[in-house]
Amino acid sequence: MNRSTRASRAGPAGRPHGRDTAPAGAKGLELAARLLQQSLHFRQPPDALLAQALRGPQRLGVRGRAAVGDALFAALRDLPRWHHLRARVRGDAPTPLDVQRLREDIDACGDIVALAWPDDAVPVWGSDDAPQAQRALALRAAAAALAAAPLPDGVRFGLPDWLYQRLRAVVGEALPALADALRAPAPLDLRVNALRAKREAVLSEWCAAGLPAVATPYAPWGIRLPARTPLQTQPAWVWGHVEVQDEGSQLIAALVGARRGETVVDFCAGAGGKTLALGAEMRNTGRLYAFDTVAARLQRLQERVQRAGLTHVHPMALSDESDPRLQRLAGKIDRVLVDAPCSGLGTLRRHPELKWRHDPSTIAQAAALQQRILQAAARLVRPGGRLVYATCSLLPEENEAVAQAFTESTRGRFEPLDACTLLTQARVTDAHSLTEQGALRLWPHVHGTDGFYAVAWQRR
Numbered sequence: 001m002n003r004s005t006r007a008s009r010a011g012p013a014g015r016p017h018g019r020d021t022a023p024a025g026a027k028g029l030e031l032a033a034r035l036l037q038q039s040l041h042f043r044q045p046p047d048a049l050l051a052q053a054l055r056g057p058q059r060l061g062v063r064g065r066a067a068v069g070d071a072l073f074a075a076l077r078d079l080p081r082w083h084h085l086r087a088r089v090r091g092d093a094p095t096p097l098d099v100q101r102l103r104e105d106i107d108a109c110g111d112i113v114a115l116a117w118p119d120d121a122v123p124v125w126g127s128d129d130a131p132q133a134q135r136a137l138a139l140r141a142a143a144a145a146l147a148a149a150p151l152p153d154g155v156r157f158g159l160p161d162w163l164y165q166r167l168r169a170v171v172g173e174a175l176p177a178l179a180d181a182l183r184a185p186a187p188l189d190l191r192v193n194a195l196r197a198k199r200e201a202v203l204s205e206w207c208a209a210g211l212p213a214v215a216t217p218y219a220p221w222g223i224r225l226p227a228r229t230p231l232q233t234q235p236a237w238v239w240g241h242v243e244v245q246d247e248g249s250q251l252i253a254a255l256v257g258a259r260r261g262e263t264v265v266d267f268c269a270g271a272g273g274k275t276l277a278l279g280a281e282m283r284n285t286g287r288l289y290a291f292d293t294v295a296a297r298l299q300r301l302q303e304r305v306q307r308a309g310l311t312h313v314h315p316m317a318l319s320d321e322s323d324p325r326l327q328r329l330a331g332k333i334d335r336v337l338v339d340a341p342c343s344g345l346g347t348l349r350r351h352p353e354l355k356w357r358h359d360p361s362t363i364a365q366a367a368a369l370q371q372r373i374l375q376a377a378a379r380l381v382r383p384g385g386r387l388v389y390a391t392c393s394l395l396p397e398e399n400e401a402v403a404q405a406f407t408e409s410t411r412g413r414f415e416p417l418d419a420c421t422l423l424t425q426a427r428v429t430d431a432h433s434l435t436e437q438g439a440l441r442l443w444p445h446v447h448g449t450d451g452f453y454a455v456a457w458q459r460r
């Protein structure tokens, strides 16, 4: 459920830095295996675990540190494939992947990261006579010698079986393209802070500096760079002229259409990705409330608000969506955004662990919470005001079903608005190609963004 914009493996701090180039060998394998095990407990996202581990002493060398991260993410993206391959090498009958069993088995995790290890980093094992390195080399050689046999579909597409079935029902023939896009690393998308800079100026500065920066195809403030482009020394980054934000998130902020002088609520603000975009659209005027139930996220939001130069943001940690302090805002707010807690299955490019964390029961729980939050947030909207519901899920249970149940339950008090019209008004390019049945619907294999859904209503 965590979609923080902390620099991830796709962000500017993704590639480890340093001068130490000693080989990784067995130490790297051990570390990657331990990180895989920890990632599958879902207490912290793998990029956070990786960053912590690489801060400590590990003497892996620059390439070794990068290889550990690459192997960890490659393992999580294609877990069924590695599990299947390992069984075949060992001569076992392939069994369905059981994540809970896998995470208790450090040897299996070691084998999986060895199989997922980037090819160009394998030669470092040759100079390491530790048993783990030799075992990894033997395992890879045995896997390479296996005759290619057709893989079951869920294994081929790197998806748990239940999710494979659900997504196939939603996208049909496009499933292979969607599955491939979800396993590809995401580019580095940034949003230019309209309070401080213009997109054209940042683009020319970066092109002059040799960075392959291009304008994002749809969002008016977006810039796209290849994954892991190092930005730390770029003045536009240092001075807060840009923020890391997927183009899809930028389009959700555009759908809210916040204007100067308005009162706006970001009900599930988290660490503030969309709050910052809304604040820039409001040109730092009016009042922007940022709510969340996790105070630590709002703390991070406050740091980012300062960096972005916003002074009209009011964070408030809620006990839950029915916090009594919300009553004083009832019926008074011009625009309310519910960027709901969700499965995050649209963000598998950055968070491949989420497909192993969720199952149909967690999706049903998420949908019930989404309904409650949307109902509570809707009470704040003034007559004539706008309500926007958004998720980064691909599943209709968290998207269309929640929106439809809300529209029906409010019996005509909230009128659905056409997302294509709203996005066109917000100067989004080709808005018609981003919408399905009146809602914003973004797909990684079609639009090159994370997967998102968003729908808007006007209160009568």
Ligand SMILES: C[S@@+](CC[C@H](N)C(=O)[O-])C[C@H]1O[C@@H](n2cnc3c(N)ncnc32)[C@H](O)[C@@H]1O
Pocket: 001, 003, 004, 005, 249, 267, 268, 269, 270, 271, 272, 273, 274, 275, 291, 292, 293, 294, 297, 318, 320, 321, 339, 340, 341, 342, 373
């Ligand atoms: C999808 S994330 C928000 C991401 C954020 N808007 C951004 O753009 O970076 C959903 C957020 O909802 C928060 N949340 C969970 N339950 C909530 C509730 N009952 N009321 C308000 N926020 C809640 C979570 O803590 C999480 O930060």
